[in-house]
Amino acid sequence: MSPTITKSAVFLYLLPRNIAVLLLRAYRMLISPLYGDVCRYYPSCSHFGLQAIQQRGLVLGSALTLRRLGRCHPWARGGVDDVPPVRHQRFRVTTFGFVVMNSDGRA
Amino acid sequence: MDIIGTILWPIKWAIELILVFFHWVWTSIGMDPTAGATWVLAIVGLVIVVRAALIPVFVKQIKSQRKMLEIAPQLKKIQDKYKGKRDQFSREAMSRETMELYKRTGSNPLSSCLPLLLQMPIFFGLFSVLNEAQNSKAGVGPLSSELAAQFGGASLFGIAPLHSSFSSAANAVPQQVSVMIIAVVMVILMTGSQFITQLQIVSKNMSEETKASPTFRQQRILLYLLPLVFAFSGFTFPLGVMFYWLVSNFWTMGQQFIVIRNMPTPGSQAAKAREERLARKGIAQLADGTPDANEPEPEPKPTQRQQPLGKNRSKKKPGKKSPQ
Numbered sequence: 001m002s003p004t005i006t007k008s009a010v011f012l013y014l015l016p017r018n019i020a021v022l023l024l025r026a027y028r029m030l031i032s033p034l035y036g037d038v039c040r041y042y043p044s045c046s047h048f049g050l051q052a053i054q055q056r057g058l059v060l061g062s063a064l065t066l067r068r069l070g071r072c073h074p075w076a077r078g079g080v081d082d083v084p085p086v087r088h089q090r091f092r093v094t095t096f097g098f099v100v101m102n103s104d105g106r107a
Numbered sequence: 108m109d110i111i112g113t114i115l116w117p118i119k120w121a122i123e124l125i126l127v128f129f130h131w132v133w134t135s136i137g138m139d140p141t142a143g144a145t146w147v148l149a150i151v152g153l154v155i156v157v158r159a160a161l162i163p164v165f166v167k168q169i170k171s172q173r174k175m176l177e178i179a180p181q182l183k184k185i186q187d188k189y190k191g192k193r194d195q196f197s198r199e200a201m202s203r204e205t206m207e208l209y210k211r212t213g214s215n216p217l218s219s220c221l222p223l224l225l226q227m228p229i230f231f232g233l234f235s236v237l238n239e240a241q242n243s244k245a246g247v248g249p250l251s252s253e254l255a256a257q258f259g260g261a262s263l264f265g266i267a268p269l270h271s272s273f274s275s276a277a278n279a280v281p282q283q284v285s286v287m288i289i290a291v292v293m294v295i296l297m298t299g300s301q302f303i304t305q306l307q308i309v310s311k312n313m314s315e316e317t318k319a320s321p322t323f324r325q326q327r328i329l330l331y332l333l334p335l336v337f338a339f340s341g342f343t344f345p346l347g348v349m350f351y352w353l354v355s356n357f358w359t360m361g362q363q364f365i366v367i368r369n370m371p372t373p374g375s376q377a378a379k380a381r382e383e384r385l386a387r388k389g390i391a392q393l394a395d396g397t398p399d400a401n402e403p404e405p406e407p408k409p410t411q412r413q414q415p416l417g418k419n420r421s422k423k424k425p426g427k428k429s430p431q
Binding site for chain 1: 167202209219
């Protein structure tokens, strides 16, 4: 496959999660501060959602986030609760949070 | 029915029930069933029911905050370990360790995301109930088409319909200036109350350590940008929904005020002010701030010195409490 086709295929594949990343970043920047710190976990629910979607994509990431939201109630003990790690991290995350292809070209 | 509609259905049903109940209450004490004030007071009733239902969550949070006093030395140790380290990596490690400590000691002072998650659907439920009532369409539950027509037609001060928003009023021919003015006033009140609540927390109820952190400085910049965001989104909501928001904000402000006064964060300015206040009343204080005199408190550990009793406490029987 030519590099251009691979590149656009990867771009399309990553598009749903990147749109979600943009929305989550906006939420974390504009709406989250309205309420201050409320989450009983580290990383917070929205941060967890961001990481989950970056690492697992929109569908799996959203499912993981919903499960986490269900765990975040006043009777939970809270604590550290990370996204279950993936074995192969195929993509790179930019400073803003977008998921992109590794710079060496191997997707 | 779509997914969101299905999720909102029970919420809308409950909202309608509460609204109709309060409308009935106000009407039966002689208020005009079609008046805007009656329906606005029904919305106030809705806020009271929702926020009162959330009080147990709030109490739980305060109890955990009390436990924070016990773990203060451990917390200090973590803070000292990362003192002066401003990079993201250390900050993250510090948050992790703090959360771990909260979990281990069962003293998590945060309220969790559940109350927020509960409030949002209520907000959108009310939005949708108002929208449908505007067309005199009967609700999903107790809101009959007759009541819906009243709700949709109810107007504030007889001039500003509850279902209209700033944007709808601006686009109407002719423009509804009164609605626009009321919407602006409400946005200002809303922004103001939000601002006061935040400022109250920031200036009074934060320890010096938190104030020095970079996250806090970032939050403070946002605090000044927020009113703009807030005002912008406020313009698109109907007056009825804005009223819900506004009253809810006032509730938060009052709740916050009571908490900051009586249960301040250890080491904050409010805690110092409270110690001074209590000292003036003639109650001896420990450095970490003893709980209020008229509230029950756990038996002091034997190593602590016997505290002189205040007026209220001396009335209590000493043998009643069991040591924990």
